[in-house]
Amino acid sequence: xxxxxxELVSSLKSWLxxxxxxxxxxxxxxxxxxxxxxxxxxxxxxxxxxxxxxxxAHTGKDNVAxxxxxxxxxxxxxxxxxxxxxxxxxxxxxxxYPFCTxxxxxxxxxxxxxxxxxxxxxxxxxxxxxxxx
Numbered sequence: 001x002x003x004x005x006x007e008l009v010s011s012l013k014s015w016l017x018x019x020x021x022x023x024x025x026x027x028x029x030x031x032x033x034x035x036x037x038x039x040x041x042x043x044x045x046x047x048x049x050x051x052x053x054x055x056x057a058h059t060g061k062d063n064v065a066x067x068x069x070x071x072x073x074x075x076x077x078x079x080x081x082x083x084x085x086x087x088x089x090x091x092x093x094x095x096x097y098p099f100c101t102x103x104x105x106x107x108x109x110x111x112x113x114x115x116x117x118x119x120x121x122x123x124x125x126x127x128x129x130x131x132x133x
Contacts, residue, residue: 001057004088005041008055012044021045028074040074052080057088064108072106083107090115 005024012022023045028038042053054071056064067085075083087110110123 001041001055001088004057004086005055008053008086009042012042016044019046026078028077038074040071040078043078043080048081050078050080050082052078052083054083054085055088056085058090068106068108075105084109086111088113 009022009024012020016022021044023043024041026040026043028040040052041055044051044053052071052075054067054074056067064085064087067087071083071085074080083106085106085108087108089110089112092112107124112121112123113119
């Protein structure tokens with residue numbers, strides 16, 4: 001996940017105008033939970049707009065689902081206006097992963113790439129079937 005985060009943040013910082021803040025490892029302080037290791041991966045902020053990105057890489061569908069739930073919790077605490085889980089995988093079985101989050105506030109984007117990165121496909125959920133974007 002760290003490599004994807006580094007590349008994503010580097011790209012965001014070079015693409016977005018300077019008045020957007022791009023922050024990593026944002027501490028999620030929750031009074032109900034005494035855990036001190038709760039961090040959102042990436043937060044993009046400008047004025048009242050807060051976009052939360054939770055990254056997950058090369059793992060099973062249960063872990064992707066866990067990240068979806070976690071992102072929903074983080075979004076509430078951090079008052080995110082938009083929340084996305086971005087799942088990176090080299091598994092061609094993309095249809096085995098959860099597209100419906102069960103949480104309307106969290107959107108899921110799956111990024112498939114071949115091991116050599118010569119093929120990259122980005123999927124998002126629209127209706128019943130995943131759509132390549």
